[in-house]
Amino acid sequence: MIEMFEEIYGNEINKEILAKSVEEKKFSHAYLFAGPKGTQKMKTALEFAMSMFCREETDKPCRKCSQCIKIIKGNHPDVHIIETLEDATSIKISQIRGMQKNISLKPYEGDMKLYIINQCETMGDPAQNSILKVLEEPESGTVIILVANSKSSILPTILSRCQILNFAPMPQESFIKTMKKVKNLNEEDSRFLFHLTQGKIGEALDAVENPEKQENYKMIVSIMDKIANGNFENIFNLSKFVKERKMADIAVTDYLLIYFRNKLEEILKNEACANTDYLNIEKINDIIEKIIDFQSNTKINLNMSLQIENLLLRIQEE
Ligand SMILES: [Zn+2]
Numbered sequence: 001m002i003e004m005f006e007e008i009y010g011n012e013i014n015k016e017i018l019a020k021s022v023e024e025k026k027f028s029h030a031y032l033f034a035g036p037k038g039t040q041k042m043k044t045a046l047e048f049a050m051s052m053f054c055r056e057e058t059d060k061p062c063r064k065c066s067q068c069i070k071i072i073k074g075n076h077p078d079v080h081i082i083e084t085l086e087d088a089t090s091i092k093i094s095q096i097r098g099m100q101k102n103i104s105l106k107p108y109e110g111d112m113k114l115y116i117i118n119q120c121e122t123m124g125d126p127a128q129n130s131i132l133k134v135l136e137e138p139e140s141g142t143v144i145i146l147v148a149n150s151k152s153s154i155l156p157t158i159l160s161r162c163q164i165l166n167f168a169p170m171p172q173e174s175f176i177k178t179m180k181k182v183k184n185l186n187e188e189d190s191r192f193l194f195h196l197t198q199g200k201i202g203e204a205l206d207a208v209e210n211p212e213k214q215e216n217y218k219m220i221v222s223i224m225d226k227i228a229n230g231n232f233e234n235i236f237n238l239s240k241f242v243k244e245r246k247m248a249d250i251a252v253t254d255y256l257l258i259y260f261r262n263k264l265e266e267i268l269k270n271e272a273c274a275n276t277d278y279l280n281i282e283k284i285n286d287i288i289e290k291i292i293d294f295q296s297n298t299k300i301n302l303n304m305s306l307q308i309e310n311l312l313l314r315i316q317e318e
Pocket of ligand 1: 063
């Protein structure tokens with residue numbers, strides 16, 4: 001039998017808070033699950049949803065009753081998940097207006113309704129203000145879970161109306177123990193995954209299921225190491241590889257960020273071994289900043305590969 005949150009690793013305090021509210025059947029009107037991508041926020045929200053609606057008296061969620069099954073299948077009429085639509089980069093205000101209309105309707109199955117809004121950090125101010133209206137006039141029996149990769153772009157007026165649960169990546173030692181226990185990985189593979197995901201366990205589990213992600217990263221690291229050592233023609237090999245593997249631009253920038261952050265950490269730990277003629281702390285910091293800029297600027301995304309080439313060419317500058 002799987003217990004509540006048994007497949008959610010780390011973030012123990014959050015699990016305790018949520019389990020207690022299920023036990024006491026006392027729920028906040030609004031929660032905010034905030035933390036970096038890949039820290040199992042959505043999985044936690046769905047697990048919490050099941051426990052909230054489960055028909056079993058003890059050992060919720062049972063994963064067998066009609067309520068649990070409907071949530072697993074994604075067709076529970078009182079559990080609504082709002083996410084960015086395909087080809088969109090943000091939650092639209094029309095989606096929030098739809099939710100506002102729906103919220104006044106009675107629940108179909110019981111006496112509760114749940115709305116999970118994923119990727120809240122993508123919402124513009126108009127959409128956020130619509131959410132704020134909902135939060136200001138809470139409907140009884142309605143619970144809203146906002147899920148966000150970062151709190152920084154969420155209006156303070158929204159934050160003040162939510163119970164905030166912060167999700168953090170896992171420290172290295174517990175990460176390695178967890179990967180051994182859950183996936184039977186050896187220490188070397190676990191350490192590699194820790195570097196790849198920076199301790200984000202949801203992302204690591206995903207990478208175990210999708211080995212091509214690990215291969216892509218390994219390949220990018222090997223090309224980048226050559227570039228960092230002065231073999232600049234490899235900048236174009238990187239572009240070629242990315243194109244061949246049909247990797248999304250955003251994934252490439254993620255891998256580059258991880259590469260440069262790990263490099264920075266290496267240099268800080270042991271300057272002699274990781275420093276090359278071409279990479280130093282200032283240059284790396286500058287590159288990291290530029291990559292984050294790329295990721296937040298959707299207009300630049302149009303010719304991201306060219307931008308990346310230009311950025312990497314700067315490594316050879318004095
Ligand atoms: Zn159940």
